Amino acid sequence: MQIGFNLPNSGPLSGVDTMTEIAAAGEAMGFDYLTLTDHVVLPNLKVPGYPYSESGEFYEADPIERHEQLIAMAYIAAKTSRIRLVAAVMVVPHRPAVLAAKMLATLDILSGGRLVVGIGAGWLKTEFDAVVHTPFAERGAVTDEYIDAFRVLWTEAQPRFAGKYTSFAGIVLEPKPVQRPYPPIWVGGESGPSVRRAARIGDLWYPIGSNNQHLLDTLPRLEAGIGRLRKATAAAGRDPASVQVGYRVKRYGSAIPPLASDGGRRLFSGSEADILADLRALRGLGVSAIDIDFGRPKAAEMIAEMHRFKAAVIDRI
Template sequence: MQFGFNAPTAGPLAETGQLTRLVVEGEALGYDYATFSDHVVIPTDIHAIYPYSSSGEFPAGARAERHEQLIEVAYVAAKTQRLRLVLSVMVVPHRPAVLTAKMLSTIDVLSGGRLVVGIGAGWMKEEFEAIGAPDFAARGKVTDEYLKAFVELWTKEQPKFAGDHVRFDNIVLAPKPVQKPYPPIWVGGESGPALRRTATLGDAWYPIGTNPAFPLDSLARFKAGVAKLRALTEKAGRKADAVGLALRCTAYGESIPATAGDGERRLFSGKNADIAADIRALEEMGVSHLDVGFAGSTVDAMLAEMQRFKKDVLALV
């Protein structure tokens, strides 16, 4: 299993020197990848429900100054050598399809093939409206079309596409991505549409366990989600196990509730040995990537927690 950490796109730790130190030293600690979140602007009046909190409110800390995701990823690529770069996740309808495909291909080429395209359809209607993105109500169809267009542009010498939201012909997109056939597409989200998108278009499923509407907070619940995904993948005409599994852990340890919503033990709760046992169980299920939300208001604190996690938890796996 490979392990990742969050590279902040917002707040004090996203300052140039802090960010650089975090990714360089995180790489030196042996972590395999860094993750990067995506918002272009933050509206001042948000009525949309944030999917990953019980209150539905967008976290106050996330309203801080924020870098553009893809530009930050390109910057970090230049500062690191081995670290993989995971979009966590890129809101697909936020950027025009052809331009985005070109930007992603460029990042993959310049990084030496280290990009992972984590994607989502988006949840904040007000942000869609502010940046002139396609109609929020059509975001699922737009996302699917754009993903198909990306693949066409990345893999065909004479790409062409005729959809409702993107059309092109008689163009050349080069250079193509270093990774073949293209950078892995990890599909975020836990809902039925997200699972269907994963089954038909994804290389991996990349959920967060804390969505109250679709909780994956126990091993039993996660297993049920994977079983549903496998059935949908087979229904889509692919082998049941064609889609890989990646997972984001937002919190862990004795500070989080010990019991999940289904009455089972909550994933990543308890002592170091309990967390290590969860990781082993997930790996046996086929989870190949796990990124962890390490706490810390300073780079020193965050790096210390990353080091402690490797020494006290991963050493037991």
């Protein structure tokens, strides 16, 4: 099981020196990967709408102060040497397909093949209206088509593609990514379309447990979600075991109420022993990657918590 952590690219911990310090500390501790999130602009945050918290508010303070995801990943790639870099997740419609494919290929090359392309269709209409030229209501279809275009651009010497939202021919995209046939694709999202997308083209399904519309916050709920993934993968004509499963932990321990709406115990709530048991249970379900948000107000506090959690929990898995 790979264990990762979220590297803040927004808020008070997103200063250049602070990001570098946290990334280097996580790599030195032996974490397998780090993640960076993707927003270009944000709306008035006094209007709740964030889907992954009970209040509808962002977890971090001052999230409007934010670095562009892929440029930040390239910077962190230059400041590290081993740790894998996960886009968590890249909102695929934010960037034109050919440009995004080129940026990702370049990032894989510059990082020495450490890129993981986490993808999602996005959820924030206000941001779409400002950034994206394709319709918000069609973002799922746009995402599917762009990913298909990425794979053509990354693997074919003379790429050609004719779609509704992007088309190209008579071009060359070189050099190709270091990883073959292309960097791993981790498909974010918890809805039916997201599960089907993971089943069709994903190397790993990459949900967050706390989506209020599609909760995966208890062991039975997650197990049922994995069951839906396996059925969808078979329906897509792939081996049901060919798509791995990841899990993103936004809060843990005493920061979350222990009782879920289905009456069960929330995953990653409670004591260190409870959290350790959850990690072992998820490994038993076949979950192969878990990342944790260790968000703290200051870098020293976050790094100290990463050290503490690793010694108390991760090293005992």
